[in-house]
Amino acid sequence: MTNIFNGGPVPEAHGERGEHKEIRHHFEDQLDEIRSGLVELTTLVLENTRRAGQVVAENRLDLIDVVRNGDDAIDDLYVELEHQTFNILALQQPVATDLRFLVAATRILYEAERSGDLAVNIVNRAESQSGFPQIPAIHSLLARLADESAAMFAQCVDALATFNPEIGENAEEFDDVVDTVTDRFFGTVHAHSAEIGLECAVEMSHVGRFFERIADHGVNIAQNVTYVVTGHFPDVESADPPE
Amino acid sequence: MTDQPRHPAGVDTAWEGENHSDLAADFPTPDHIPHAATAHEPGVIETKDMDVFYGDFKAVADVTVSFARNEISALIGPSGCGKSTVLRSLNRMNDLIPSARVTGKVEYHGANIYDPGVDPVEIRRRIGMVFQKPNPFPKSIFDNVAWGAKINGFKGSKSDLGDLVEESLTQAALWDEVKDKLKDSGLSLSGGQQQRLCIARAIATQPDVVLMDEPASALDPIATLRIEELMLELKEQYSIIIVTHNMQQAARVSDKTAFFNVALDTKGQRTGYLVEFSPTQELFTSPREKATEDYITGRFG
Numbered sequence: 339m340t341n342i343f344n345g346g347p348v349p350e351a352h353g354e355r356g357e358h359k360e361i362r363h364h365f366e367d368q369l370d371e372i373r374s375g376l377v378e379l380t381t382l383v384l385e386n387t388r389r390a391g392q393v394v395a396e397n398r399l400d401l402i403d404v405v406r407n408g409d410d411a412i413d414d415l416y417v418e419l420e421h422q423t424f425n426i427l428a429l430q431q432p433v434a435t436d437l438r439f440l441v442a443a444t445r446i447l448y449e450a451e452r453s454g455d456l457a458v459n460i461v462n463r464a465e466s467q468s469g470f471p472q473i474p475a476i477h478s479l480l481a482r483l484a485d486e487s488a489a490m491f492a493q494c495v496d497a498l499a500t501f502n503p504e505i506g507e508n509a510e511e512f513d514d515v516v517d518t519v520t521d522r523f524f525g526t527v528h529a530h531s532a533e534i535g536l537e538c539a540v541e542m543s544h545v546g547r548f549f550e551r552i553a554d555h556g557v558n559i560a561q562n563v564t565y566v567v568t569g570h571f572p573d574v575e576s577a578d579p580p581e
Numbered sequence: 582m583t584d585q586p587r588h589p590a591g592v593d594t595a596w597e598g599e600n601h602s603d604l605a606a607d608f609p610t611p612d613h614i615p616h617a618a619t620a621h622e623p624g625v626i627e628t629k630d631m632d633v634f635y636g637d638f639k640a641v642a643d644v645t646v647s648f649a650r651n652e653i654s655a656l657i658g659p660s661g662c663g664k665s666t667v668l669r670s671l672n673r674m675n676d677l678i679p680s681a682r683v684t685g686k687v688e689y690h691g692a693n694i695y696d697p698g699v700d701p702v703e704i705r706r707r708i709g710m711v712f713q714k715p716n717p718f719p720k721s722i723f724d725n726v727a728w729g730a731k732i733n734g735f736k737g738s739k740s741d742l743g744d745l746v747e748e749s750l751t752q753a754a755l756w757d758e759v760k761d762k763l764k765d766s767g768l769s770l771s772g773g774q775q776q777r778l779c780i781a782r783a784i785a786t787q788p789d790v791v792l793m794d795e796p797a798s799a800l801d802p803i804a805t806l807r808i809e810e811l812m813l814e815l816k817e818q819y820s821i822i823i824v825t826h827n828m829q830q831a832a833r834v835s836d837k838t839a840f841f842n843v844a845l846d847t848k849g850q851r852t853g854y855l856v857e858f859s860p861t862q863e864l865f866t867s868p869r870e871k872a873t874e875d876y877i878t879g880r881f882g
Contacts, residue, residue, distance in 0.1 A: 361879055361880070362878075362879045362880070365879070431829055432878070433832070433865040433866070433877045433878060434865060434866065434867065434868055434874045434877055435874060435878065436878050437865070437866060438866065438867070569866070570867075
């Protein structure tokens with residue numbers, strides 16, 4: 339695993355006596371804590387996204403409370419990491435990669451926390467309908483959408499764990515797949531709206547939108563990782579500040 | 582400003598004499614420099630392949646850099662990287678060290694300040710300096726500021742001189758604090774006030790560029806912020822080049838930052854060199870060079 343904080347070639351000459359000497363170990367530890375915290379947080383969100391997929395695609399209503407409890411843990415970790423990040427920004431005067439990482443961390447925290455809320459929204463909609471009707475055409479697409487969305491989010495967890503900037507560079511292409519499946523899902527739900535009832539069709543459409551949004555948050559997280567490593571966003575348009 | 586001018590009555594005689602190269606005769610004054618800022622506007626001071634030696638020892642190698650007009654440029658880097666040496670080379674302050682020698686070019690408005698015929702005293706009037714430790718003369722506050730103008734042949738009336746002192750102290754953000762005690766000794770002031778007095782003294786000679794060598798490192802945080810605020814005011818009228826060990830200070834006040842580092846040669850000699858000169862906002866967010874990143878993030882010391 340690449341460590342962005344210690345990696346890279348050692349410069350030829352520097353420092354008081356030209357010696358190679360790492361300093362600020364305490365600060366490095368603080369940054370590492372935030373980084374592993376972000377991996378943990380996004381992993382929790384990924385698990386909840388997968389569970390939400392099981393709730394709607396496999397009618398696993400027993401997982402609804404697991405998702406809700408999981409989101410409480412996500413919120414707690416979010417608050418803790420935001421607090422730590424803010425303290426380091428206030429006390430350590432970070433610059434360069436450190437500054438980019440901490441600013442990106444605040445954005446990533448927001449994106450992850452929102453994704454967690456969306457997973458809860460999904461199971462709430464399923465619960466309101468006591469599970470969705472098992473129409474095969476709709477169902478296979480919903481299962482596919484849940485899988486693609488989780489797969490996109492898994493990529494952002496991977497980007498955070500490895501600090502690989504290429505994942506963010508290619509995230510838009512991956513997200514296009516999610517968008518395509520989402521559009522097909524909407525069309526299919528619409529086509530069956532008389533059969534499943536308008537209210538159910540609306541709720542299912544919401545669920546489709548929520549999965550698609552989770553994938554978007556995953557894209558933003560991966561692109562923030564690219565920004566930390568390279569200093570540039572891969573795609574400025576999609577890296578607009580969250581609305 | 583520890584050296585005595587060779588022409589206490591004014592430098593104009595030396596400056597306008599006949600035995601000067603064309604370069605010196607054409608030496609432009611700041612008033613002749615168009616103010617319009619363009620992308621290709623030459624810097625107020627530009628060094629080209631500048632080396633600075635102390636005897637045989639090469640302290641700084643191969644510095645090519647252009648300091649822009651009405652900007653604050655900061656020089657940062659570890660001890661021994663030559664940043665103070667570079668600063669002192671920009672107004673020939675290093676002339677005062679007998680073994681010091683500069684090769685390459687240091688151009689002030691396009692003219693090499695090391696050319697024969699150029700008067701270092703006139704250079705230092707136009708390119709003033711403020712030092713790390715506040716060093717007012719053991720004279721009154723008024724005389725501290727009036728001194729530079731007097732030795733540079735100030736020809737105005739007493740009230741004109743009073744106006745100049747008031748204007749300089751006002752520009753240095755000190756007037757309100759000292760206007761009722763101008764006859765008190767400059768040494769009676771606090772450290773921060775003394776440093777602002779020295780800045781007032783430097784700008785009273787109506788320089789074009791002000792060099793500052795760690796101007797706030799002997800001051801407490803509030804006095805430091807006052808000096809920084811003052812620099813931001815002064816850059817409207819002057820070009821400022823500052824050496825600082827305080828990276829946050831460079832980040833707070835400067836428009837561009839130069840990072841100098843030290844290289845060891847095979848004989849173990851330490852020579853400073855310029856690693857990167859970038860807009861400050863870029864240098865502290867996405868530095869171009871890995872060595873800069875390592876220094877400013879404190880990864881190597």
